[in-house]
Amino acid sequence: MTTQPADIKQRKPLPAPNVDFYELAETLPADERATLKQVREFMQSKVAPIINKYWAEDAFPFGILPALKELNVMGAGMQGYECRGGSALLFGLIAMELARFDASIATFVGVHSGLAMGSIYLGGSEEQKRQWLPPMARMEKIGCFGLTEPLVGSGASGGLTTTAKRAGDSWILNGQKKWIGNAPWCDVSVIWARDLADNQVKAFIVENKSTPGFSVEKIQNKIALKVVQNGLITLDNCRIPEANRLQQDSSFRDAARVLRMTRFLVAWEATGCQMGAYEHAVKYAQERMQFGRPIASFQLVQDLIARMLANVTSCQCMVGRMAQLQAEGKMTDAHAALSKAFTTARMRETVAWARELCGGNGISLDYDVARFFADSEALYSYEGTYQMQNLIVGKAATGLSAFL
Numbered sequence: 001m002t003t004q005p006a007d008i009k010q011r012k013p014l015p016a017p018n019v020d021f022y023e024l025a026e027t028l029p030a031d032e033r034a035t036l037k038q039v040r041e042f043m044q045s046k047v048a049p050i051i052n053k054y055w056a057e058d059a060f061p062f063g064i065l066p067a068l069k070e071l072n073v074m075g076a077g078m079q080g081y082e083c084r085g086g087s088a089l090l091f092g093l094i095a096m097e098l099a100r101f102d103a104s105i106a107t108f109v110g111v112h113s114g115l116a117m118g119s120i121y122l123g124g125s126e127e128q129k130r131q132w133l134p135p136m137a138r139m140e141k142i143g144c145f146g147l148t149e150p151l152v153g154s155g156a157s158g159g160l161t162t163t164a165k166r167a168g169d170s171w172i173l174n175g176q177k178k179w180i181g182n183a184p185w186c187d188v189s190v191i192w193a194r195d196l197a198d199n200q201v202k203a204f205i206v207e208n209k210s211t212p213g214f215s216v217e218k219i220q221n222k223i224a225l226k227v228v229q230n231g232l233i234t235l236d237n238c239r240i241p242e243a244n245r246l247q248q249d250s251s252f253r254d255a256a257r258v259l260r261m262t263r264f265l266v267a268w269e270a271t272g273c274q275m276g277a278y279e280h281a282v283k284y285a286q287e288r289m290q291f292g293r294p295i296a297s298f299q300l301v302q303d304l305i306a307r308m309l310a311n312v313t314s315c316q317c318m319v320g321r322m323a324q325l326q327a328e329g330k331m332t333d334a335h336a337a338l339s340k341a342f343t344t345a346r347m348r349e350t351v352a353w354a355r356e357l358c359g360g361n362g363i364s365l366d367y368d369v370a371r372f373f374a375d376s377e378a379l380y381s382y383e384g385t386y387q388m389q390n391l392i393v394g395k396a397a398t399g400l401s402a403f404l
């Protein structure tokens with residue numbers, strides 16, 4: 001007969017997993033903590049119960065949009081123009097909280113609010129910001145960001161093939177953009193194209209539904225972020241008014257400014273994604289019985305749990321400090337790149353350990369961990385791969401560029 005420790009025999013209630021071990025959210029002011037709580041409640045009540053079904057069907061849950069609008073968090077970290085504003089820490093913690101429940105919804109928000117609104121916020125004229133940001137902040141218009149092309153990903157800085165040719169008061173855009181999140185159904189695209197006159201990269205706001213020559217094909221058969229609808233955009237002699245060219249952008253350096261901000265965001269999402277996987281795995285381990293006791297009581301399982309928590313907590317500390325640098329205007333490309341690379345690498349480890357802890361059930365959507373496991377692969381690669389981030393860090397660390 002097996003003997004059991006007293007606490008297991010008595011079935012003492014076990015604590016809920018604590019994913020904010022060093023109390024990062026406690027450092028927010030009270031009003032921002034309240035916003036974060038609303039985000040959590042929204043994700044818990046509206047997203048968590050339905051998301052696996054949409055994931056399995058490769059579909060976006062449009063039904064959640066009215067409640068998401070009410071949260072009023074689009075344009076977090078951006079001031080004015082009806083944006084949510086708030087601190088850099090809130091900006092990051094919202095992304096983390098979204099990803100803690102679902103990386104696809106976090107990505108949808110990251111693309112619309114971070115990449116698309118962020119491009120206009122950083123590169124638009126005053127008039128353009130006043131025209132585009134308020135309806136986007138109210139989610140009346142949803143945006144996407146088109147930089148990557150079918151044949152050009154990591155090498156976008158020097159290799160974009162989509163062209164822009166000035167024609168009087170307009171520009172003619174030609175080319176293709178691949179992997180563009182939200183593109184199959186959204187309203188506006190920020191398209192990055194090379195000006196044939198000076199060979200520099202410029203950004204254009206394209207109205208998807210009313211621009212002749214603009215078409216989108218939904219990308220099928222993904223195994224990650226299946227809820228996000230990604231598109232292959234084709235621009236066939238699209239005529240875009242000069243008024244829709246982002247007036248403050250004149251080279252790829254301006255796209256890099258947007259990517260710096262959104263890599264900051266992805267680092268927070270990668271932290272949130274591993275928090276979600278960790279929570280599900282610890283709860284599972286507390287309930288799953290083997291050899292007559294919960295698997296969470298085994299030493300080797302606790303070692304894995306401690307390692308996962310160390311990953312989550314080290315990422316939280318890193319992105320928390322990065323938010324301070326961002327708030328002080330000191331965050332560099334290398335700061336954002338180091339965090340994106342480190343947090344996504346730790347995320348990959350954490351979600352794999354979480355999946356391992358769930359045994360066979362770890363590969364079933366029904367236990368949630370599998371979704372975090374699969375989705376993490378996209379976060380690891382998008383907005384610049386691990387290698388690209390490390391090349392940015394390597395240049396800052398050594399003073400020598402290893403880019404070709």
Ligand SMILES: Cc1cc2nc3c(=O)[nH]c(=O)nc-3n(C[C@H](O)[C@H](O)[C@H](O)COP(=O)(O)OP(=O)(O)OC[C@H]3O[C@@H](n4cnc5c(N)ncnc54)[C@H](O)[C@@H]3O)c2cc1C
Nearest residue numbers: 145146147148152153154179180181378382383384385387
């Ligand atoms: C789900 C998803 C959503 C996305 N959403 C968007 C979006 O909304 N908008 C958008 O514009 N893009 C988007 N992307 C594109 C994404 O940013 C690119 O996939 C990413 O930048 C990598 O480019 P690539 O896929 O062409 O890979 P490649 O550049 O072909 O790289 C393939 C491999 O080669 C490595 N490699 C390349 N060059 C070097 C080098 N010099 N040294 C060492 N290794 C190297 C890379 O690190 C990688 O491992 C999305 C991608 C995915 C998967």
